[in-house]
Amino acid sequence: MKLTTSAAAIALLFAVTGATADTVKIGFISTMSGPLGGTGNEASDGFKLFLDQNDGKMGGAEVEMHWEDDQAKPDVSRQAADKLISEDVDIFTGIIFSNVLLSSIKPILDSGAFYISNNAAPSQIAGKLCDQNFFAVSHQNDQLYEGLGVYMQEMNFDNVYLMAPNYPAGKDMMAGFKRHFQGKIAGEVYTAFGQLDYSAEIAQVRAAAPSTVVFFYPGGMGINFVKQYQQSGLMGEIPVYTGSHGIDQSILPAVGDAAIGVNSGAIWSEFGDNEANRVFVEGFEKAYGRIPSPYAAMAYDTARVIDAALTEVGGSIEDRDAFRTALETMDFSSIRGNFKFNTNHMPIMDYYMTVVEKDAQGRLVNALKSKVASDLEDGYVSECKISG
Amino acid sequence: MTTGLFVEQSLNGLQLGVMLFLVTAGLTLVFGIMDFINLAHGSLFMFGAFLAATFVKITGIFWLALILAVLATGLIGFVMEFLVLRRFYHRSHLDQVLLTFGFILVFNDITRIIWGSIPLPMPLPEILSMPVQIMPGVMYPSFRIAILVLGLIVALCLFLIIERTRLGMWIRAGASDRQMTSALGVNVGLVFTLVFAAGAALAALAGIMSGPISAVQIGMGEPILILALVVTVIGGIGSVKGALIAAIMIGMVDTFGRVMFPPAISSILIYLLMVLILAFRPRGLFPANV
Amino acid sequence: MTLSSVRQLVVPNWPVLLIFVLLALAPVWSMYGGSDFTIRLLTRALILALAAVGLNFVLGFGGLVSLMHASFFGVGAYTVAILAHHDFNGDTLFGLPGTSNLLVSGPAAVFLALVFAVATGALVLRTKGAYFIMMTLALNQMLFFFMIALQQYGGEDGMQIYLPLHLSGYEFGSDSAIYYTVLIVLAFFVFLLSRLVCSRFGNVIRASSENEERLTAIGISPFHYKLVAFTISGAVTAVAGVLWAISQEYVSPADLSWIRSADLVVIAVLGGLVRVWGPLVGALVFVLAEYFLSDITVYWQLVFGLGIIAVVVLFPGGMLSVWATIRKINWGRAHDA
Amino acid sequence: MTLNEKIEKEPVLRLAGLTKRFGGIIATDHLDFDVRAGEIHGLIGPNGAGKSTLVAQIQGNLRPDEGSIIFEGRDITVEAPHRRAKLGVARSFQITSVFMGFTMLANVMMAVQAQAGHSMWFWKNTSMDSSLIDPAMELLELVGLTRSAQALAQNVSYGERRQLELAMALAMKPKLLLLDEPMAGMGRQDGGRMISLLETLKGRYSILLVEHDMDAVFTLSDRISVLVAGRCIATGSPEKIKSDAGVRDAYLGHKST
Numbered sequence A: 001m002k003l004t005t006s007a008a009a010i011a012l013l014f015a016v017t018g019a020t021a022d023t024v025k026i027g028f029i030s031t032m033s034g035p036l037g038g039t040g041n042e043a044s045d046g047f048k049l050f051l052d053q054n055d056g057k058m059g060g061a062e063v064e065m066h067w068e069d070d071q072a073k074p075d076v077s078r079q080a081a082d083k084l085i086s087e088d089v090d091i092f093t094g095i096i097f098s099n100v101l102l103s104s105i106k107p108i109l110d111s112g113a114f115y116i117s118n119n120a121a122p123s124q125i126a127g128k129l130c131d132q133n134f135f136a137v138s139h140q141n142d143q144l145y146e147g148l149g150v151y152m153q154e155m156n157f158d159n160v161y162l163m164a165p166n167y168p169a170g171k172d173m174m175a176g177f178k179r180h181f182q183g184k185i186a187g188e189v190y191t192a193f194g195q196l197d198y199s200a201e202i203a204q205v206r207a208a209a210p211s212t213v214v215f216f217y218p219g220g221m222g223i224n225f226v227k228q229y230q231q232s233g234l235m236g237e238i239p240v241y242t243g244s245h246g247i248d249q250s251i252l253p254a255v256g257d258a259a260i261g262v263n264s265g266a267i268w269s270e271f272g273d274n275e276a277n278r279v280f281v282e283g284f285e286k287a288y289g290r291i292p293s294p295y296a297a298m299a300y301d302t303a304r305v306i307d308a309a310l311t312e313v314g315g316s317i318e319d320r321d322a323f324r325t326a327l328e329t330m331d332f333s334s335i336r337g338n339f340k341f342n343t344n345h346m347p348i349m350d351y352y353m354t355v356v357e358k359d360a361q362g363r364l365v366n367a368l369k370s371k372v373a374s375d376l377e378d379g380y381v382s383e384c385k386i387s388g
Numbered sequence B: 001m002t003t004g005l006f007v008e009q010s011l012n013g014l015q016l017g018v019m020l021f022l023v024t025a026g027l028t029l030v031f032g033i034m035d036f037i038n039l040a041h042g043s044l045f046m047f048g049a050f051l052a053a054t055f056v057k058i059t060g061i062f063w064l065a066l067i068l069a070v071l072a073t074g075l076i077g078f079v080m081e082f083l084v085l086r087r088f089y090h091r092s093h094l095d096q097v098l099l100t101f102g103f104i105l106v107f108n109d110i111t112r113i114i115w116g117s118i119p120l121p122m123p124l125p126e127i128l129s130m131p132v133q134i135m136p137g138v139m140y141p142s143f144r145i146a147i148l149v150l151g152l153i154v155a156l157c158l159f160l161i162i163e164r165t166r167l168g169m170w171i172r173a174g175a176s177d178r179q180m181t182s183a184l185g186v187n188v189g190l191v192f193t194l195v196f197a198a199g200a201a202l203a204a205l206a207g208i209m210s211g212p213i214s215a216v217q218i219g220m221g222e223p224i225l226i227l228a229l230v231v232t233v234i235g236g237i238g239s240v241k242g243a244l245i246a247a248i249m250i251g252m253v254d255t256f257g258r259v260m261f262p263p264a265i266s267s268i269l270i271y272l273l274m275v276l277i278l279a280f281r282p283r284g285l286f287p288a289n290v
Numbered sequence C: 001m002t003l004s005s006v007r008q009l010v011v012p013n014w015p016v017l018l019i020f021v022l023l024a025l026a027p028v029w030s031m032y033g034g035s036d037f038t039i040r041l042l043t044r045a046l047i048l049a050l051a052a053v054g055l056n057f058v059l060g061f062g063g064l065v066s067l068m069h070a071s072f073f074g075v076g077a078y079t080v081a082i083l084a085h086h087d088f089n090g091d092t093l094f095g096l097p098g099t100s101n102l103l104v105s106g107p108a109a110v111f112l113a114l115v116f117a118v119a120t121g122a123l124v125l126r127t128k129g130a131y132f133i134m135m136t137l138a139l140n141q142m143l144f145f146f147m148i149a150l151q152q153y154g155g156e157d158g159m160q161i162y163l164p165l166h167l168s169g170y171e172f173g174s175d176s177a178i179y180y181t182v183l184i185v186l187a188f189f190v191f192l193l194s195r196l197v198c199s200r201f202g203n204v205i206r207a208s209s210e211n212e213e214r215l216t217a218i219g220i221s222p223f224h225y226k227l228v229a230f231t232i233s234g235a236v237t238a239v240a241g242v243l244w245a246i247s248q249e250y251v252s253p254a255d256l257s258w259i260r261s262a263d264l265v266v267i268a269v270l271g272g273l274v275r276v277w278g279p280l281v282g283a284l285v286f287v288l289a290e291y292f293l294s295d296i297t298v299y300w301q302l303v304f305g306l307g308i309i310a311v312v313v314l315f316p317g318g319m320l321s322v323w324a325t326i327r328k329i330n331w332g333r334a335h336d337a
Numbered sequence D: 001m002t003l004n005e006k007i008e009k010e011p012v013l014r015l016a017g018l019t020k021r022f023g024g025i026i027a028t029d030h031l032d033f034d035v036r037a038g039e040i041h042g043l044i045g046p047n048g049a050g051k052s053t054l055v056a057q058i059q060g061n062l063r064p065d066e067g068s069i070i071f072e073g074r075d076i077t078v079e080a081p082h083r084r085a086k087l088g089v090a091r092s093f094q095i096t097s098v099f100m101g102f103t104m105l106a107n108v109m110m111a112v113q114a115q116a117g118h119s120m121w122f123w124k125n126t127s128m129d130s131s132l133i134d135p136a137m138e139l140l141e142l143v144g145l146t147r148s149a150q151a152l153a154q155n156v157s158y159g160e161r162r163q164l165e166l167a168m169a170l171a172m173k174p175k176l177l178l179l180d181e182p183m184a185g186m187g188r189q190d191g192g193r194m195i196s197l198l199e200t201l202k203g204r205y206s207i208l209l210v211e212h213d214m215d216a217v218f219t220l221s222d223r224i225s226v227l228v229a230g231r232c233i234a235t236g237s238p239e240k241i242k243s244d245a246g247v248r249d250a251y252l253g254h255k256s257t
Helices: A006-016 A037-053 A074-086 A098-110 A143-154 A168-180 A199-208 A219-231 A252-259 A275-288 A294-312 A320-329 B003-034 B041-059 B062-083 B093-115 B142-164 B166-176 B178-183 B188-210 B221-235 B240-260 B269-280 C014-031 C036-059 C069-089 C102-124 C129-149 C175-198 C200-210 C212-217 C222-248 C258-271 C278-296 C300-314 C319-336 D003-009 D051-059 D081-087 D104-116 D130-143 D158-171 D188-201 D214-220 D238-243 D245-256
Strands: A023-030 A061-069 A091-093 A114-117 A134-136 A160-165 A185-191 A212-215 A240-242 A263-266 A339-341 A347-358 A364-376 B131-135 B138-141 D013-022 D025-035 D040-044 D066-071 D089-092 D176-180 D207-210 D223-228 D231-236
Touching (some): A023 A037, A023 A074, A023 A294, A037 A061, A037 A275, A061 A074, A074 A098, A091 A294, A114 A294, A114 A320, A143 A168, A143 A212, A143 A240, A143 A347, A143 A364, A160 A168, A160 A199, A168 A185, A199 A219, A219 A252, A252 A364, A263 A364, A275 A294, B003 B041, B003 B138, B003 B221, B003 B240, B041 B093, B041 B221, B062 B188, B093 C129, B138 B142, B142 B166, B142 B188, B142 B240, B166 B188, B221 B240, B221 B269, B221 C129, B269 C129, C014 C036, C014 C175, C014 C278, C036 C069, C036 C175, C036 C222, C036 C258, C069 C222, C069 C258, C102 C222, C129 C258, C175 C200, C200 C222, C200 D104, C212 D081, C258 C300, C258 C319, C278 C300, C278 C319, D025 D066, D025 D231, D040 D051, D051 D089, D051 D176, D081 D089, D089 D158, D104 D130, D104 D158, D130 D158, D130 D188, D158 D176, D158 D188, D188 D214, D223 D238, D231 D238, D231 D245
Parallel strands (some): A023 A091, A091 A114, A114 A134, A160 A185, A160 A212, A212 A240, A240 A263, D040 D223, D089 D176
Antiparallel strands (some): A263 A347, A339 A347, A347 A364, D013 D066, D223 D231
């Protein structure tokens, strides 16, 4: 692991010389190694980019970064969390997978630290088990599909076929979709997690003849599904839609031309028209030579949230209540557009529709089509009672 | 289920089975003949796909890339066998499992160092990119038909080699009695190396053919490895015929299971099948070395 | 190298006493200069060690390569977690109330593991060699997918234990308290199993791994003995699962994946199969190597994999045989001189 | 013949019409055969005559297709091998089969323990259990292995392992001892030692001795049976067998001339 960025090295120097007052310790636990290491590396690249662009500082404070690899294993993540807790880390972030987050979140919050999520935010933590120190910058899981539900309801879609893996996130996403979509559901299929072959399910889709297919298949499953769907010849007949992150840059190059025409919701787009986003996208392409994925974008935005809140409190996180109030009340302009934290600390944000096309350089991109929802809330906010 | 759908699903099951046979053939031969459990077989599957994806990018010709990647992976297998594995034929299964488990970790990271952690693109060959009509109202991806045909050709070739040639005779003899084979004056070491390299090439072929329909990514070999091990033991270790029949059985059961049962059941169906078969036939359907 | 040739290695038992003394002193060391985290890290290592000690009873002494011991681990951990879950919700399971009292849920977990082990053992022990390996793998996969599909207990997300687990009122106040509990339980089972392998029963188990035909010819049918051994082994690993639930306060299907089973086999072989406590060495090496290597490089699995290969090639008896090898070298020198 | 004599003559082992086929090959062909109490009964025959197949059927590893095996008046034709062992049928193997990773002493102790029938004991340390060690040491002494008691079975010579086999078989207090080529692969010296060892057992055990070494068989046996192609072509005293023309033709002819 490129453990110590220059920023962390400098911060460590300061730590040794006793300048601890203005140092903020951030623990970034993510999936860096093993087969699932791709998304974690995207996220850490996004976070690092912000530090590199800002001389390793956030809100005037020196940042001491602690990078940890969770191998996508809950117990390894817990071990990393234990280690960082013992090193008095102030802010945790980075975790990609819900089950990994859930294994570690209790001790992290019990230690008095903040968790500011760049990706995982399962329904429990948005609702009944919400916590005053847990913030999700990216999204609550369901939100990735809620905007899609809003859009398809408004456009009067009917006879829609739903497909997702049989695990909690899969159920969350489809629940999010159905929260706003009232039309007829032609079929709802849950497949085994990690399934390689979808030919049987695709044959069933053809037989059911729906108007549209909505699918949620993260990572390798998405590559398999979209390739196989296109090869079956159905792409031209029954269009497919997916939620945000559904066909992002972490899998798009691997799917290749088969992905052209896939419609996707998006909580962020690389074509988003604001200054901060341009700084991010151009900076990322320059630093890493590829188009950023939403995982990188959300980690970058998480860094910007921490930066903005630290700025509000003058670069010191010693006063936890002040930092929390700053997060809750600050005026933050996200690289996505409108953004603020809801009462359950989940984001209220806008939602866009994109479609996969080739850009001028022949690269596959999610071209931005329209904004389809504003100030989208998650569905669990009413269940959450954060005691001041 | 209409007739058309039934035919299509049967084809899907058959194609999945043939694909599994391609992966399993090499594994079961190595297992049966050398009594060697090669968990790194899945890594060879992965190398095949990654190498082919790279050669496609360089040459632009799928079939050329296929041949190059099969040869390259065969060579990797040859080197592996020659340098390390041959020292482990007489060691316990446990040591073999541990050794090849170590290889999986090493190969995954080597792949990541060379190709990075983002999955690779692998387009369909141009002539097989469109689905074809196989029955009125039933379209089927032509590439999957190609897998089916290729798999059956490989199966046929293996049968001919094993049943009709001198090499095949050695292989059969080796599978049932190693000491006797060496007593016959056969250069057992050479036969083993060739069999291992051929097994690696077959794994690569399977990886390459699965490249255009599924994700070419690190770790792609592990789920396939488990399925291949399941096929191996159901068929009977060392039996190519058993592997073909078991693979098609698994393909069919998995395909129809996914359509007819909820995922909680369909995801354990093949394991259930295996446990039941082994409970009644503890050495698989076609035990090779009696 | 076969099990019987590994048995040639002369490994004394006294190092285990030294290891236990050092482990008992670890919290003292962490108080002066170390960190709390050291205790957490060692706790994890010791729990995995206990799970692998359980496995090693059938692996090292019975010659049975089981890839389903993670499922026993999971049965232990999930039983505690599910009972605590119902306690937290205040509802019932099959008409019985939930509980966070380990004096109830602990024995319940072990009992379930015994039942599960007898039922599965009767099935898998009908097969041998590679077929046995695959049978156990299949059963492990079935339980894994079953837990993933069981949405009521979190599915793939796993489940958090919210109420503090306690022993009829006594709560584990600190990481050190949990650590010492784990250490004592581990020492107890190492002692127990050490007695067991030297008993008449243990002789039958070791003999069955050497030569089943011979055993039958002298009048002992190994099946029932192997079944009893498999059950004991599963129960010990389930106890490790219970400790896991206590220490992690969280369980998930990842805890009973076949990867965890394979990890346990690696830990046992890495440590050494010839001694009951071999896996303790393996677990310490495994956890510490993983921890320190992953701090150095993202490609730590490459280094780790090479390490495993090196041990298999150079020290077929595991880390224990490092000792024996060194001794052999010294002896050789003395002999020459 | 008085009743007493009749009981005395009731053989330890009696085979009636025993038949075993492998595919088209008949390995045991309607064989009638017995072993009397206290005798050493030699069994000879050319390679492939079906000697080992016969031993395996008596021990129980192979199930005959037809016929019956009567052991001490009891039909054990379908009894499992470990049950037969319990009843008193002990076997030494043609290809040495001991617990290689155990010491010589532990090997014999295992057999003593099996004979004692208390193997679900979980606690007592057997390495200090004199009820196992003492009889085991006695047996090692009997077969002349006292000196190598603490050596691992895999580290001793082939001849010593054969002696160990015998000690293990004796440990079971057998009523019938099946010795499958106890001298196979032994050198002259080891072989001689084995012959004198077996001589000391004469009269104390009922022994079925399968052996290629003609000198040994003719020296040791009370009676000899000749097996050819699964059939017993002659049974009788060594002198009678030596002079039997049929035997000479079928078997001895090749060897002794």
